[in-house]
Each structure stands twice: as structure tokens, then as C-alpha cells.
Amino acid sequence: MRLPLQIVAIVLTFAAALVSPAFAAERVLLANxxxxxxxHHAAVGSMVRLYMNPGQSxxxxxxxxxxxxxxxxxxxPPPQLSNTAKLGTDARLNPADLNEMLAAAGQxxxxxxxxxxxxxxxxxxxxxxxxSRAGARGLMQLMPGTAAEQGVDDSFRPDENVRGGSAYLNDLLVKYHDNIALALAAYNAxxxxxxxxxxxxxxxxxxxYVARVIHEFNRRVLAREAEARKSGAAAASLSAFHVR
Structure with a gap:
């Protein structure tokens, strides 16, 4: 990955706050x-904590x-999908197939x-x-011009769409020096x-859109970290049991 996992979580927390996410309930005016x-916020010891979501994490x-x-x-209002309402037949992949496809593109x-x-x-x-009403298609909503630039012949083919969308997002991250918020903004606008x-x-x-993607990514990163800690604790407990 371009950034260590811990740094990603911190960067995304700040970015989510600065782009005014749709799930926020308080506006905070800083002294600067x-x-x-x-x-929401709460006083914890000598500091004030600003929570980015309803939880405490x-x-x-x-x-x-x-x-x-x-x-x-x-x-x-409830968050809407990018580029207004979606048109077309609803067709979804098996979650395992989609995850495998995204993992391959990510790698x-x-x-x-x-x-x-x-x-x-x-x-x-x-x-x-x-x-979309603007003409974007498929899983990662490729516009026809972007699809052509990325060598995607059929944006409705999930593998082609993910390949093209991932390559395009990668190009944007390179252009904006791995600034995720700017790359996502360029992907959208x-x-x-x-x-x-x-x-x-x-x-x-x-x-x-930027806030929604970053919030979801941050949620996934935190869940992944929690699962890793849980798996590590279980392995340590099993190891201790065998030692006895």
C-alpha cells in the first residue's frame, strides 16, 4: 500500500472532517x-474529543x-449514490467474487x-x-471517454470495469501525489x-462523495484492524493453552 495502515487511518480521519461529511451533526469553529x-464531541481529561461518527473509535x-x-x-438527507439516481437493471456479483476482483486490481x-x-x-x-444520468456505467461508473482511455471495451463487464476504474484512480493518485481526497474529488468531478x-x-x-468514500474506507480500515487484533489475541490464547 502507498501509506502505512496507521497513517492512512489518521489521514482519512482528518480528511473526512475537512470535507464536511454528510453524517456530521456539529459544526466546529476553531480558534485559528x-x-x-x-x-459529536466530549471533554476527556484536559482535551476535547471530536468524534467523526456515532461511535467512539x-x-x-x-x-x-x-x-x-x-x-x-x-x-x-439520506446520502445518494454518485451522479444522482442510477438507471438500468440491478445486477450484483457474489460478494466473494467482487472482493477477489478488487483484491486483484488493488495488488x-x-x-x-x-x-x-x-x-x-x-x-x-x-x-x-x-x-448514471450523465452516462457513467458499471461498478466504478466509468464515463465512455475514461473507459476508452483505459482500454475498457465493455463497462458492464465487472472485471473490465474494475480494471479500468482502478487504473484511473491510480493515475489520479499519482497526479495528486497520493492525496486520497483530491484523487477522489477528481474521480467524481x-x-x-x-x-x-x-x-x-x-x-x-x-x-x-469524497466524505462518503473516505468515511466508508476509514470504517473498513478500523474493522480490519479490530479483526486483526481479535485474531492475534485468539492465536496467543491458543498458544498459551498448548504451552501449559
Whole structure:
């Protein structure tokens, strides 16, 4: 992977806060003039924790003097898939087949398979026949021009779509020096928009999209870490039992 797992989780937590995720419930005005979003906050010892989701696992800590004020924001509408409603017949792969496909593409391009899975979830929710009103197609919602550039003949073929989408995302990560938030913004709105605004474009759909993918990726990373710890503890316990 391009970044160590621990660094990825930290980077994504900050990125999710800065792009104003749709699941946030509080706006936080910082003393330095910047603002961010969080789900809720709490005082823990001498610090204030800003929690990025309803649970307690993902948070950022600030000193009280670094925070100017909090503002409650109204509940957002349910998140929508990228590029508005999807059209076409709903056709889904077996989860194991999809995971295997994403793992192979991730290995080929040195991308985390969970990042690719998060993009697929946001783009098509796993529907291989998804078509957006803008004309994007398949699992990773490739526009015809992008598909042609990546050598994809049939965007409705899951293997071709994932191969093309992964290669395109890899190109964007190279272009933006592994800045995941910028690469995702370019995937959604196009590199021209990111270059024009020198960052994530001020489009509601794009900002919500970036936050949604990052939030899902962060959730998957944390779940993976928890499962690894659980497996490690079980192995250690079994080893101790045999030693006795």
C-alpha cells in the first residue's frame, strides 16, 4: 500500500472532517479561523474529543483553547449514490467474487482493496448494470471517454470495469501525489475541476462523495484492524493453552 495502515487511518480521519461529511451533526469553529464537522464531541481529561461518527473509535483531540464554538447542524438527507439516481437493471456479483476482483486490481496497482470497495459502494452500490444520468456505467461508473482511455471495451463487464476504474484512480493518485481526497474529488468531478479550484471543488455532490468514500474506507480500515487484533489475541490464547 502507498501509506502505512496507521497513517492512512489518521489521514482519512482528518480528511473526512475537512470535507464536511454528510453524517456530521456539529459544526466546529476553531480558534485559528477554520471550521470542520463532527458527529459529536466530549471533554476527556484536559482535551476535547471530536468524534467523526456515532461511535467512539474515530476521533480527533483538541485543547479547549483551540476551539471557539460549536454549532448544531440539521440532519442531512439520506446520502445518494454518485451522479444522482442510477438507471438500468440491478445486477450484483457474489460478494466473494467482487472482493477477489478488487483484491486483484488493488495488488496490480498497489491500491488498498478496501479503498476500491469504498469507491464501488459509493458509485454503484455493487450494481454491475448501473448507469448514471450523465452516462457513467458499471461498478466504478466509468464515463465512455475514461473507459476508452483505459482500454475498457465493455463497462458492464465487472472485471473490465474494475480494471479500468482502478487504473484511473491510480493515475489520479499519482497526479495528486497520493492525496486520497483530491484523487477522489477528481474521480467524481474530473481533474479539470480540481485543478481549477486548487483543491476539492465547492460542489455539494463532490464534497459529499469524497466524505462518503473516505468515511466508508476509514470504517473498513478500523474493522480490519479490530479483526486483526481479535485474531492475534485468539492465536496467543491458543498458544498459551498448548504451552501449559
Amino acid at each position: 479561523g477554520f471550521d470542520m464537522r463532527c458527529n 474515530s476521533y480527533i483531540e483538541f485543547r479547549p483553547e483551540e476551539i471557539a464554538s460549536f454549532e448544531t447542524v440539521p440532519d442531512p 496490480q496497482h498497489n491500491l488498498d482493496a478496501d479503498l476500491l470497495a469504498s469507491v464501488v459502494k459509493a458509485e454503484s452500490n455493487g450494481n454491475t448494470r448501473a448507469v 474530473g481533474p479539470a475541476a480540481v485543478d481549477k479550484y486548487h483543491g476539492i471543488p465547492p460542489y455539494h455532490e463532490t464534497r459529499a
